[in-house]
Amino acid sequence: MITQLTLVNFKAFRRLELPMGPLTLLTGLNSSGKSSVLQALALLRQSFGPDRTTSPEGGLLLNGELVEMGTARDLLHDDFGPADDLLATGAPVVGFVVEADNLPSRFIARYDLGQPDEDVMEAYDFPAFRSLLREPFQYLHADRITPAVTYPRSRQIAIDRGFLGVRGEHTVNYLRHNAEREIPDGPLRHPGATSPQLLDQTVAWMQELCPGVNLQTSAIEGTDFVRLSYGFGGTAGINATRRRRPTNVGFGLTYALPIVVACLTATPESLILLENPEAHLHPKGQSRMAALISAAAATGAQLVVETHSDHVLNGVRLAVKRGGLRPDDAVIHFFRGNGSGAEVISPRVDKDGMLAQWPEGFFDEWENLLDQLLD
Known part of the structure; x- marks a missing residue:
């Protein structure tokens, strides 16, 4: 360290x-x-x-x-x-x-x-x-991914290297490939998640920012792209069975997703550099993001946060x-x-x-x- x-x-x-x-x-x-x-x-x-x-x-x-x-x-x-x-x-x-x-x-x-x-x-x-x-290393710029229909699907970057990209552009593919990876018992494991698996843990922490939200990731066959979609569990009068693409949800969730995944996958050897993790989040979401960042540091990772x-x-x-x-x-x-x-x-x-x-x-x-x- x-x-x-x-x-x-x-x-x-x-x-x-x-x-x-x-x-x-x-x-x-x-x-x-x-x-x-x-x-x-x-x-x-x-x-x-x-x-x-x-x-x-x-x-x-x-x-x-x-x-x-x-x-x-x-x-x-x-x-x-x-x-x-x-x-x-x-x-x-x-x-x-x-x-x-x-x-x-x-x-x-x-x-x-x-x-x-x-x-x-x-x-x-x-x-x-x-x-x-x-x-292990992550560096997420303030200029991160925005809501889009598709995201890149690179095995070498997201899977072989485990790198999310400086804009978090490989987060969706990383999450798709590592969805069943278990988060070790400790400060990062969210007690309200349905399982210790990465996707469920990511959903639980994202619900701290937007109650009721859930995520799905999938590969688009025959292409070099993956897809992300959101559901809302029937909250705020939204139909629970209908999936929504990021472009119809807003900036906050997609902007925060790489930060959440970077923190959840931190190891005691990791160095994680984060610029403005609070961007596009409401005040409560910002304070909950701080709780996640603090939990990652408590696992032994080192985080430098602007x-x-x-x-x-x-x-x-x-x-x-x-x-x-x-x-x-x-x-x-x-x-x-x-x-x-x-x-x-x-x-x-x-x-x-x-x-x-x-x-x-x-x-x-x-x-x-x-x-x-x-x-």
Whole structure:
């Protein structure tokens, strides 16, 4: 498990040392550096992980399946500084130090002043972190799948690799193939599900977001596509026998489905990166999504979550108060710009779910608006 990530001369950060835990929440203003943390981890996986299609010795791969970072000049911090502690070289470098199990691993990419528009950077790495890069991995972007009539059916990606896709586009095929896989007894197993099998567990957690909903997945014979449909169990006056395609249901359920499946299939070795899991969900759904994310972390998986939702934050705090997570397992970072880059404030959570500090700008807009209404 990663306990600290250090970024050097990377995008908004000249140097950032970021403690991490089983569940790390990244919050803060737009364009303050939150996504850079997820991108850094995805970039290392893309460049040195098992799924790279070319030799890892090819360097830091800026554009690939997981992230599209642009060119070397897009990576290098505007006010870059020396990094002799990483690599003694006269050229600028972009560096990453990943500390896992008290063992730091360094990844250094050299910036070629003569070729700033290249999308592969010469890289030097120390292999201690390579084993972690081979562990189960999911990265779900904020731009996820939307309701559609069909979804792709790729055995290599969804089944052989177990990857849901950065947009969650392979979730339906993964769920179809692994429908009978059992979720181990523990925090992730929903007590209200009809069975411990993945499909039934997924339905139970989706019902936390939309009561009465159920799912069906099926292959479309003779094609490279699969189909998803929803039923509603007769709730809200809807005919229980009629299946509905996602395009007639709305964004929320389909948008949330990859997050639910990624969390349910987490293992103690998994690293899961999530952007805005609350998107298109109502407040109660957002807090229940936080409960699922906390349960995945409680199984031993590591989740790094970017969120703009106070309901997600409070759902994690509630998980700590109820004993589902230890206080030290929930690490919260608040990013805000300081004029020349970004700074990070890290409020600690106590055993009652309370925060040790509440910095200005940290989920305080409700109070700000209430003060104006009462003025």
